[in-house]
Amino acid sequence: AQKVTQAQTEISVVEKEDVTLDCVYETRDTTYYLFWYKQPPSGELVFLIRRNSFDEQNEISGRYSWNFQKSTSSFNFTITASQVVDSAVYFCALSEANQGGKLIFGQGTELSVKP
Amino acid sequence: DAMVIQNPRYQVTQFGKPVTLSCSQTLNHNVMYWYQQKSSQAPKLLFHYYDKDFNNEADTPDNFQSRRPNTSFCFLDIRSPGLGDAAMYLCATSRFPSGTSASTDTQYFGPGTRLTVL
Numbered sequence: 001a002q003k004v005t006q007a008q009t010e011i012s013v014v015e016k017e018d019v020t021l022d023c024v025y026e027t028r029d030t031t032y033y034l035f036w037y038k039q040p041p042s043g044e045l046v047f048l049i050r051r052n053s054f055d056e057q058n059e060i061s062g063r064y065s066w067n068f069q070k071s072t073s074s075f076n077f078t079i080t081a082s083q084v085v086d087s088a089v090y091f092c093a094l095s096e097a098n099q100g101g102k103l104i105f106g107q108g109t110e111l112s113v114k115p
Numbered sequence: 116d117a118m119v120i121q122n123p124r125y126q127v128t129q130f131g132k133p134v135t136l137s138c139s140q141t142l143n144h145n146v147m148y149w150y151q152q153k154s155s156q157a158p159k160l161l162f163h164y165y166d167k168d169f170n171n172e173a174d175t176p177d178n179f180q181s182r183r184p185n186t187s188f189c190f191l192d193i194r195s196p197g198l199g200d201a202a203m204y205l206c207a208t209s210r211f212p213s214g215t216s217a218s219t220d221t222q223y224f225g226p227g228t229r230l231t232v233l
Contacts, residue, residue, distance in 0.1 A: 033213075033220065035221070037224075042226065043203055043205075043226060043227040043229065044224055044225065044226040044227060045158070045205060045207075045224035046224075047221055047222070047223060047224075050220075091157060091158075095213070095220070097213050098213070099213075100163065100170055100212045100213070101146060101148070101163065101209055101211075101212030101213050101220055101222065102160050102163075102172075103160065103222060105157035105158055105159075106157060107157050108157055
């Protein structure tokens with residue numbers, strides 16, 4: 001069965017600290033896609049990144065970076081030099097190729113960045 | 116800017132009184148999704164339309180219905196809202212339900228409608 005686990009419910013850091021949000025997934029499919037979304041207090045889910053199961057290259061986008069490791073079924077997200085505007089709930093999600101685009105979300109990690 | 120729009124942002128209804136939530140998109144995407152997100156929980160897919168084909172999730176209550184009159188609009192109808200239906204309802208769109216690149220299957224979300232049931 002497909003499942004996404006975000007073990008960290010809440011994380012609190014001070015501005016400029018680095019922070020890593022963990023995501024572990026389960027799937028039987030060989031073709032699948034992983035996503036990270038940000039949900040600020042306004043409620044809108046903002047797309048951050050998509051990786052497919054055949055591409056294990058890590059990715060960096062500004063202060064954001066993602067570490068995809070199939071061997072451990074993990075897709076972790078690191079924010080470098082965190083800022084107050086990074087405060088939000090972050091969701092990791094999984095989509096399998098033959099499931100009509102259905103996103104299976106983890107429970108989310110609430111990140112609080114204090115000044 | 117191309118986007119996903121949801122109206123209203125906040126909706127209050129009474130127990131048992133039918134309510135309709137609206138979603139529109141300017142992305143010209145083929146697929147439109149409705150998610151329910153209860154407080155402090157992850158979004159949960161209710162159903163989606165791929166063009167005119169309706170796909171209901173097995174555990175979506177019959178109380179929830181949807182209509183897609185054209186490519187741009189999709190509606191969520193709650194026939195008899197209960198207190199347990201109070202939630203944020205999120206609409207999302209994607210070009211296709213699955214694909215080989217981020218441009219084809221990434222879902223883009225609207226701002227959501229927060230439903231209160233009195």
